[in-house]
Amino acid sequence: RHLRTSQVFVNSRDVGNEYDYIIVGGGTAGLTVADRLTEDGASTVLVVEYGELSTHADDLRTGNSESISTVQGGFMGMADATLMYDIQSVPQKNLQNRTIAVLAGKVVGGSSAVNAMMTVRGTAADYNRWGSFFSTSSHWSWDSLLPYFKRALNFVPPDADVTKSANITYDTSFWGNTSSVRAGWPSFQYPGTTAQMDSFKGIPGVPFVKDSGSGLPGVYWYPTFMDPVLVERSYARTGHHDVAAKRPNYHLVAGSKVTRIVLNGTTATGVSFVPVSSGPVANHTALETVVSARKEVIVAAGGIHSPQVLQLSGIGPRKWLTSANITTIVDLPGVGQNLQDHPMIQATFMYRSFTFRPSPQDLLTNATFSSWSDAVWAANRTGPNSIATGNAAAWLPFPVISSRAANLSDALTAQNHTSYLPADTDPTVAAGYRAQMLSYATALAANTTAFYNLVLTGGNTNGIVVDLHPLSRGTVTINPANPYNSEPLVDYRALSNPLDVSIMADIVRFTRRYHLDNPSTRAWGATELAPGRATQTDEQFAKYLAETLSPSEFHPVGTCAMMPRELGGVVDEELRVYGVKGLRVVDASIMSTLVGGNTCQTVYAIAEKAADLIRFGPPKAATA
Numbered sequence: 001r002h003l004r005t006s007q008v009f010v011n012s013r014d015v016g017n018e019y020d021y022i023i024v025g026g027g028t029a030g031l032t033v034a035d036r037l038t039e040d041g042a043s044t045v046l047v048v049e050y051g052e053l054s055t056h057a058d059d060l061r062t063g064n065s066e067s068i069s070t071v072q073g074g075f076m077g078m079a080d081a082t083l084m085y086d087i088q089s090v091p092q093k094n095l096q097n098r099t100i101a102v103l104a105g106k107v108v109g110g111s112s113a114v115n116a117m118m119t120v121r122g123t124a125a126d127y128n129r130w131g132s133f134f135s136t137s138s139h140w141s142w143d144s145l146l147p148y149f150k151r152a153l154n155f156v157p158p159d160a161d162v163t164k165s166a167n168i169t170y171d172t173s174f175w176g177n178t179s180s181v182r183a184g185w186p187s188f189q190y191p192g193t194t195a196q197m198d199s200f201k202g203i204p205g206v207p208f209v210k211d212s213g214s215g216l217p218g219v220y221w222y223p224t225f226m227d228p229v230l231v232e233r234s235y236a237r238t239g240h241h242d243v244a245a246k247r248p249n250y251h252l253v254a255g256s257k258v259t260r261i262v263l264n265g266t267t268a269t270g271v272s273f274v275p276v277s278s279g280p281v282a283n284h285t286a287l288e289t290v291v292s293a294r295k296e297v298i299v300a301a302g303g304i305h306s307p308q309v310l311q312l313s314g315i316g317p318r319k320w321l322t323s324a325n326i327t328t329i330v331d332l333p334g335v336g337q338n339l340q341d342h343p344m345i346q347a348t349f350m351y352r353s354f355t356f357r358p359s360p361q362d363l364l365t366n367a368t369f370s371s372w373s374d375a376v377w378a379a380n381r382t383g384p385n386s387i388a389t390g391n392a393a394a395w396l397p398f399p400v401i402s403s404r405a406a407n408l409s410d411a412l413t414a415q416n417h418t419s420y421l422p423a424d425t426d427p428t429v430a431a432g433y434r435a436q437m438l439s440y441a442t443a444l445a446a447n448t449t450a451f452y453n454l455v456l457t458g459g460n461t462n463g464i465v466v467d468l469h470p471l472s473r474g475t476v477t478i479n480p481a482n483p484y485n486s487e488p489l490v491d492y493r494a495l496s497n498p499l500d501v502s503i504m505a506d507i508v509r510f511t512r513r514y515h516l517d518n519p520s521t522r523a524w525g526a527t528e529l530a531p532g533r534a535t536q537t538d539e540q541f542a543k544y545l546a547e548t549l550s551p552s553e554f555h556p557v558g559t560c561a562m563m564p565r566e567l568g569g570v571v572d573e574e575l576r577v578y579g580v581k582g583l584r585v586v587d588a589s590i591m592s593t594l595v596g597g598n599t600c601q602t603v604y605a606i607a608e609k610a611a612d613l614i615r616f617g618p619p620k621a622a623t624a
């Protein structure tokens with residue numbers, strides 16, 4: 001059975017024996033790299049993807065299911081179980097043993113098919129930090145990534161009338177216009193959103209930034225991963241797969257799980273995969289297909305599954321591999337360590353006198369507004385239904401939100417960092433953690449890294465704030481009881497570094513200040529619903545966070561970190577796996593430290609840069 005084009009297969013029988021490149025995972029990064037590598041018309045690429053190609057008849061123009069293409073609300077994809085992996089974290093010791101849903105997209109397009117479409121970058125300091133772990137002349141820096149951010153997305157400015165009425169600012173010099181992945185804007189904004197942004201002027205020191213792509217922290221507008229003409233999600237499948245699938249040198253096999261990278265000694269020579277439909281299988285089963293890579297294997301299975309694929313292939317911490325009965329080919333202690341994600345903290349406020357109309361709540365309570373909204377959507381796909389999760393937020397440095405930035409910075413420097421890692425952590429991984437914490441200690445006291453995120457929706461209630469740089473580090477481990485047929489064990493190790501409580505407490509305290517003790521919001525009459533005024537001290541916050549914290553905003557990174565090997569790194573600056581020839585990792589897992597923003601745009605930029613590293617090698621200055 002062939003799907004859509006002759007290059008896309010659901011049956012391994014149709015796959016060739018040998019390709020120049022094999023890409024494990026047809027997600028955000030994998031499809032970007034595949035598109036770029038096949039642009040020359042000559043290099044042959046096979047993408048092996050666990051999920052299916054969405055061929056739903058919901059949308060005849062793009063073949064996407066409505067769960068994927070619908071923009072409104074931004075959450076449809078993640079609520080569709082057919083598109084998501086079914087993973088629960090291990091019980092979180094510091095969160096009253098709660099388990100947490102680990103969300104990741106399982107479909108051609110990966111998590112870009114199901115994400116909330118917020119199109120943001122981190123700050124320049126976040127990207128410079130990655131390079132700083134190598135040298136001052138590293139080619140991983142804001143300046144060297146900016147061209148790849150521009151290549152990654154095609155920015156389409158917002159409608160002139162909406163721009164004017166909502167006071168949207170942007171600067172196209174930070175954007176490109178060539179990619180088939182679009183950064184678009186809804187054709188409507190709620191007036192309360194602009195008011196909520198302006199109200200940050202009531203707090204001294206809050207920066208306002210003209211464009212979300214400028215690498216600066218502050219309050220700003222940002223676009224949506226959306227095709228502004230179709231008013232549908234724009235993602236790696238529509239922007240890269242659909243482009244590459246027209247080329248005879250691009251093949252993708254869907255519904256196929258890579259079980260291991262095939263190694264000849266310590267050289268990657270291909271991959272082995274099995275049909276997902278076959279259910280549980282033993283390793284080296286008769287069902288497996290082995291395909292050879294003439295040049296390279298590129299692992300792009302995402303922050304949760306890339307470390308799993310490496311570990312199943314014998315590349316990882318020897319102790320974990322031995323316990324799962326897997327022969328160690330390369331003892332690489334960092335594989336699956338250093339898990340980071342953005343914790344979401346509940347801080348819920350409700351306004352009694354929010355007079356800005358219409359507001360998002362009117363969609364539910366005002367029949368006239370909601371009928372108008374449906375009518376303009378039906379007529380020409382405009383109006384409130386073109387908003388995903390919103391386009392405005394505050395991304396603030398720690399000294400802006402906390403009076404104890406210098407104290408917490410000193411406390412972080414003075415910590416015995418290793419004591420907050422699992423007891424058997426390899427010394428190289430511990431050294432990398434220490435380097436990260438020292439870098440964060442500087443960042444906590446500086447105005448260049450955003451720690452605080454509050455999304456502004458224009459409504460009369462607001463409930464979630466995000467810690468953009470948690471200090472705690474988790475793990476992703478193959479399940480020793482059944483490594484080939486179970487999802488990996490994901491342990492966020494939430495709040496394992498106790499300073500996270502202090503930082504998150506200050507994040508909530510600042511949110512209180514914004515809503516309750518701010519001349520610009522006073523008239524709105526905010527009431528605090530959570531945590532409630534009784535929660536004041538760090539100790540009280542520790543209890544509140546244990547009860548309510550979600551350690552994930554679905555942005556897992558760091559598990560195949562780009563760091564020097566002596567700092568527990570898994571890949572070098574060219575994203576090559578240490579100790580293995582012909583093998584790279586290209587996806588969210590290579591971020592050594594989280595960026596202060598949702599991760600998808602950064603993944604696209606990493607993948608664009610990786611495609612150049614693969615085709616042309618490192619930039620000239622870096623090799624000189």
Ligand SMILES: Cc1cc2nc3c(=O)[nH]c(=O)nc-3n(C[C@H](O)[C@H](O)[C@H](O)COP(=O)(O)OP(=O)(O)OC[C@H]3O[C@@H](n4cnc5c(N)ncnc54)[C@H](O)[C@@H]3O)c2cc1C
Pocket residue numbers: 024025026027028029030048049050051078103104105106107108109110111112114115116117118119120256257258259300301302303305306309553554555556586587588589597598599600601603
């Ligand atoms: C629910 C949700 C909401 C989010 N919201 C936002 C947002 O609003 N804005 C934002 O910027 N970011 C958001 N993100 C994060 C962002 O989407 C991800 O960081 C990014 O897409 C990750 O890209 P990736 O290439 O690393 O992994 P993915 O895009 O997840 O790709 C990995 C691919 O590998 C496949 N795979 C895994 N294992 C195997 C295997 N063994 N064999 C074959 N294939 C395999 C997977 O099926 C998947 O297709 C969100 C993520 C989620 C899950």
